[in-house]
Structures are given as structure tokens and as C-alpha cells.
Amino acid sequence: MQEQRKVSVRVPVLTRVEGEGALELDIDNGVITNLKFSIFEPPRLFEKLLEGRDFQEVPDITARICGICPVAYQMSAVHAAEMAFGVQISPWTRALRRLLYCGEWIQSHALHIHLLAAPDFLGFEDALTMAKKFPRVVKRGLKLQSIGNRIMRVLGGRSVHPVNACAGGFYAAPPLDDMRALQAELVTAQEDAYELVRWVASLPMPDDEQDFVSVALHHPDEYPFNEGRLISDDGLDIGIAEYEAHFDEFQMAHSTALHAHLHGKPYLVGPLARVNLLHEQLPAHLLALLEGSDVQFPSRNMFHSMAARALEIAYCIDEAIRILEGYAPTDQPHVAVTPRAGTGFGCTEAPRGMLWHRYDFNADGTVKTARIVPPTSQNQARMELDLHQSLHAFGLEHDDDALRLRAEQVIRNYDPCISCATHFLRLKVNR
Amino acid sequence: MTTAIMGIGSPFGKDQAGWDAVDQLAQQAWAQAAIEHGTLVLHKLDRPGMGLLEHLQRYAHVILVDAVIAPHYAPGMIIPLQREELALWEAPASSHGFGVAEALAMGDALGMLPERLEIWGVVVAD
Numbered sequence: 001m002q003e004q005r006k007v008s009v010r011v012p013v014l015t016r017v018e019g020e021g022a023l024e025l026d027i028d029n030g031v032i033t034n035l036k037f038s039i040f041e042p043p044r045l046f047e048k049l050l051e052g053r054d055f056q057e058v059p060d061i062t063a064r065i066c067g068i069c070p071v072a073y074q075m076s077a078v079h080a081a082e083m084a085f086g087v088q089i090s091p092w093t094r095a096l097r098r099l100l101y102c103g104e105w106i107q108s109h110a111l112h113i114h115l116l117a118a119p120d121f122l123g124f125e126d127a128l129t130m131a132k133k134f135p136r137v138v139k140r141g142l143k144l145q146s147i148g149n150r151i152m153r154v155l156g157g158r159s160v161h162p163v164n165a166c167a168g169g170f171y172a173a174p175p176l177d178d179m180r181a182l183q184a185e186l187v188t189a190q191e192d193a194y195e196l197v198r199w200v201a202s203l204p205m206p207d208d209e210q211d212f213v214s215v216a217l218h219h220p221d222e223y224p225f226n227e228g229r230l231i232s233d234d235g236l237d238i239g240i241a242e243y244e245a246h247f248d249e250f251q252m253a254h255s256t257a258l259h260a261h262l263h264g265k266p267y268l269v270g271p272l273a274r275v276n277l278l279h280e281q282l283p284a285h286l287l288a289l290l291e292g293s294d295v296q297f298p299s300r301n302m303f304h305s306m307a308a309r310a311l312e313i314a315y316c317i318d319e320a321i322r323i324l325e326g327y328a329p330t331d332q333p334h335v336a337v338t339p340r341a342g343t344g345f346g347c348t349e350a351p352r353g354m355l356w357h358r359y360d361f362n363a364d365g366t367v368k369t370a371r372i373v374p375p376t377s378q379n380q381a382r383m384e385l386d387l388h389q390s391l392h393a394f395g396l397e398h399d400d401d402a403l404r405l406r407a408e409q410v411i412r413n414y415d416p417c418i419s420c421a422t423h424f425l426r427l428k429v430n431r
Numbered sequence: 432m433t434t435a436i437m438g439i440g441s442p443f444g445k446d447q448a449g450w451d452a453v454d455q456l457a458q459q460a461w462a463q464a465a466i467e468h469g470t471l472v473l474h475k476l477d478r479p480g481m482g483l484l485e486h487l488q489r490y491a492h493v494i495l496v497d498a499v500i501a502p503h504y505a506p507g508m509i510i511p512l513q514r515e516e517l518a519l520w521e522a523p524a525s526s527h528g529f530g531v532a533e534a535l536a537m538g539d540a541l542g543m544l545p546e547r548l549e550i551w552g553v554v555v556a557d
Contacts, residue, residue: 128536
């Protein structure tokens with residue numbers, strides 16, 4: 001028999017650089033009567049700040065949107081400028097941009113798995129407590145994270161807000177010795193990454209099948225970072241310039257971050273969406289790491305996101321080694337860019353999902369208007385729906401702490417680029 | 432044995448105290464001689480978070496210098512600190528909540544701290 005009670009969860013506003021998260025949850029007599037997940041991003045006004053700035057300033061300004069995924073913002077920005085100005089980048093640049101993105105995915109995914117998400121699946125309060133019981137696992141995670149950071153440092157000068165990317169390529173070619181040292185280090189981490197996939201796939205995960213639409217970039221020849229068409233598992237297949245005709249951003253009263261719909265419905269971006277749509281582009285030896293586990297792709301279980309993240313870490317280690325094997329410095333790390341009036345689009349796969357940019361440029365290369373659609377914003381509507389479905393599936397009769405923990409776990413599972421990626425919910429129970 | 436002195440900081444106001452300390456050290460003749468002999472290295476780290484452990488692991492003796500708010504001491508004083516004295520966030524609210532105290536606690540849990548670790552606080556006004 002359903003317990004006759006009222007539960008009210010209220011999350012205080014958190015002040016953080018990357019945004020503020022909040023959750024309202026009211027349960028009355030076994031029914032969710034109110035559920036709102038909101039991101040209170042302070043008005044940082046990046047799109048307005050960009051107006052009037054030179055196109056070569058854009059990658060360094062947009063990088064400041066995020067300290068965890070600055071490369072994503074840089075890559076979407078430089079590709080948009082190159083599209084607008086008709087620039088053809090060299091194969092050398094293309095390969096190095098993939099390598100830079102490998103670094104970001106590795107560090108971001110490793111951080112999320114080990115310091116933010118895994119404690120949920122093992123019943124620990126935080127990563128520090130987990131580290132005492134699973135020191136080898138956490139050490140391995142920190143090692144992988146540091147390798148991701150190192151890739152960004154070698155290519156970009158520093159691991160947070162790297163400074164080497166520009167429209168047309170890179171300002172400077174990384175020295176060969178540094179790249180060879182990086183390659184050697186990555187080779188030593190390959191087995192760590194494979195072990196990580198097996199470990200994550202073996203974790204106890206709630207069985208929570210849901211119906212959702214996955215959206216990701218698709219490139220015919222490779223697992224996508226910087227280029228491709230936008231596809232979904234319900235038939236979407238469009239060029240990135242057509243984004244605005246299919247995706248709709250809209251304001252919700254309870255959030256200062258925009259929600260987004262595809263054809264009027266919530267959708268998912270990020271590692272699980274990517275692996276669901278593109279698992280056939282992952283090497284067989286990586287997918288084989290899942291054998292014997294309950295994790296198989298495509299998956300309808302949102303909690304398999306962490307396994308998708310681990311798979312992507314392993315893919316990035318392999319891909320980074322492959323790129324580094326073919327690396328040679330060049331005396332032309334970038335091609336000349338001649339600005340002109342026009343519009344450019346950039347859509348790349350940030351660790352948390354597809355990141356879409358649009359810029360209108362003046363003839364002198366300054367920004368006339370800018371529009372940036374980040375992945376966490378796109379996932380918001382899906383997260384709210386997930387909370388509804390997950391909490392019902394979990395059982396509203398559970399005690400308050402268990403409900404709070406499950407709600408936290410659901411939110412953190414998306415790796416939102418905001419403060420709610422760690423334990424933050426406070427429960428106030430009204431009975 | 433090489434000693435590493437690491438100034439922790441950020442570009443923001445008083446938080447640069449750890450960096451300033453390292454800059455001052457770098458001007459000293461004795462420090463310059465030690466650096467030349469390979470017995471001393473100086474680092475300035477910008478909010479390294481858990482990445483601090485990566486830096487610590489490279490040395491057997493590390494001296495960390497960071498700005499601290501310590502109401503019982505006058506601003507400008509240099510005070511030795513025990514790792515246990517560093518307040519952990521009650522509940523790190525985000526990945527931004529991983530600071531020096533959290534990194535050192537993690538390093539302790541994982542056995543990743545250097546053989547000799549000294550922490551010096553540069554007292555700044557609250």
C-alpha cells in the first residue's frame with residue numbers, strides 16, 4: 001500500500017562559475033505533483049560580448065565558457081569562422097584537432113566517472129571515501145585524467161583554456177619530442193583504459209529502460225569530433241546549417257538556461273547518444289570489452305551513460321596513439337584566413353554532447369551576431385523527463401534519503417556542466 | 432634530493448600570495464644557485480585541483496605555499512600548516528570544489544603524497 005505522505009525536495013541555489021543547479025520535487029500521496037530541474041546560469045552574456053570582436057578572438061573568448069570543456073567551444077568557433085570565410089584547413093590541422101579533442105574527452109570523462117559519478121553506483125558519499133576502498137581504481141582514473149590534461153597542454157600550451165587553436169589551424173606546431181613522449185605515455189595507459197571499460201561495465205547499475213531520442217554528429221569515416229551531419233535514431237539527418245529548422249530553444253519560467261526540443265520533444269546528446277547511434281564505428285576490440293556484462297549498445301538504460309563514457313576514453317586513447325604515430329611538425333601550422341561578410345556554423349561533439357555555434361560576420365571579420373547552444377542546455381528537458389520516469393520506476397514509497405539520492409544520481413549521470421554534478425541536494429520533508 | 436617549492440594561486444587579488452612568494456624566492460641568490468645545481472625547482476600552479484597530485488608525485492620533498500585566511504594571525508605572516516588543519520569543503524559542490532585540501536586528502540588516501548610535504552600559508556586579510 002502506498003505510504004500517505006508528502007515529500008518536498010528543495011535545492012538551494014548554488015553559485016558556481018559554470019552555472020547553478022536546482023531541483024524542486026514534490027510528492028503527494030504517491031504522485032509526483034511538481035518536478036523542476038533548473039539551471040540558474042547567471043547572465044554571462046557571452047553572445048553579446050562576442051559582438052564586435054575579431055574572429056580570431058572568438059576561440060579564446062568562448063573557451064572561457066567552460067573550464068572543463070574549453071576545447072569544444074574553441075573547435076565549434078573555429079569551424080564556424082572557417083565555414084564563413086571559405087577556409088580549407090590542412091589534413092595536418094584536422095588530425096591535430098582530433099587529438100586535442102581526444103585530450104578533452106579523456107580528462108572530462110575520467111573526472112566525471114571517478115570523482116563525480118562512480119561513488120553513486122558503489123554507495124559512497126563522495127570520491128574521497130571511495131578512494132579509501134578502491135584506491136587502485138581512483139589512481140587509475142586520476143592517471144587517465146592527467147593524460148588527457150597532458151594532451152591539451154602539449155597541443156594547447158595549457159590544460160585549461162588552451163591557447164594554440166585558431167581559425168585556419170594552430171598558431172604553432174607542437175615539438176616532435178613532446179609528441180613522442182606523449183605517445184609513449186598513452187601507450188602505457190592503453191590497458192588502463194581497457195580495464196576501466198570492463199570495470200564500469202561490471203558496476204551494479206539500476207535497470208531503468210526508457211524511451212528517448214539520441215542525437216549526435218555523424219561522419220561516414222570516423223567517430224565524430226569536429227565534423228559531420230546531425231542524425232538521430234528517429235530519422236533526423238541534416239546538415240549543421242539546418243539546425244535551427246529542426247531544433248527549438250525555449251525559455252522555461254523556472255530556468256534561466258534555455259530548454260531545447262527536437263521536433264517538439266526532448267532529446268539526448270552526449271556519450272550515450274553517441275554510442276547508441278555510432279557504436280558500429282567503434283573498433284570491435286573496444287566493444288568486445290563489454291562481453292559478459294549487462295551493458296550492450298544501443299541501450300535504453302540511461303545509467304549506461306557511464307559505460308559509454310568509459311568506452312569513449314578507451315577510443316580516445318587508441319585514436320590519440322594513432323594520430324601521434326603519424327605526427328610530424330610543420331612550418332605551416334595554419335593557413336591564411338581572409339575574412340569576409342557571411343554566416344558560419346560550427347557543430348562539434350563536446351564531452352557532454354553536441355555543441356552548436358552560429359556566427360554572422362562583418363566584412364572585416366568582426367562578429368555581428370553569435371548564437372551558442374551548449375549540450376547541458378539541450379539535455380535539460382530530457383533530464384526532467386528522466387527524473388519523472390526514474391523516480392516512478394524506483395518507487396516513490398522509498399524513504400526520503402533514498403529518493404534524494406536517486407534524484408541526484410539521475411542528474412549526475414548526465415554529467416551536466418554545472419554544480420549539480422556532485423552531491424548537493426538537501427531534502428526538506430513536509431509531512 | 433630535489434626540493435620543489437610550489438606556489439598555489441590564481442590571478443585574483445590576494446590569491447596570488449603563493450605566486451608572489453615563489454617570485455620573491457626566484458630573486459634570491461641562494462635559490463638561483465640551488466636551481467642551477469638541480470637541488471631546487473620552483474613552480475607556480477594555477478588552481479591545480481586534483482592535478483596537484485600529478486605535480487607532487489614527481490618529487491620526494493615538496494613545499495607548498497598558498498594564501499590562507501587565518502583570523503588569529505596578522506596579514507603577511509608566514510605560518511606552517513599541518514595537512515589536517517586544512518578545512519575540507521563540507522560537501523564539494525562541483526568539480527570546482529576540489530582544492531588543495533581535497534587534493535591532499537585524496538593523495539593521503541591513495542598513498543600519493545611525497546615523502547616530505549611541508550605546507551606554508553601566507554596569511555592574507557579576509
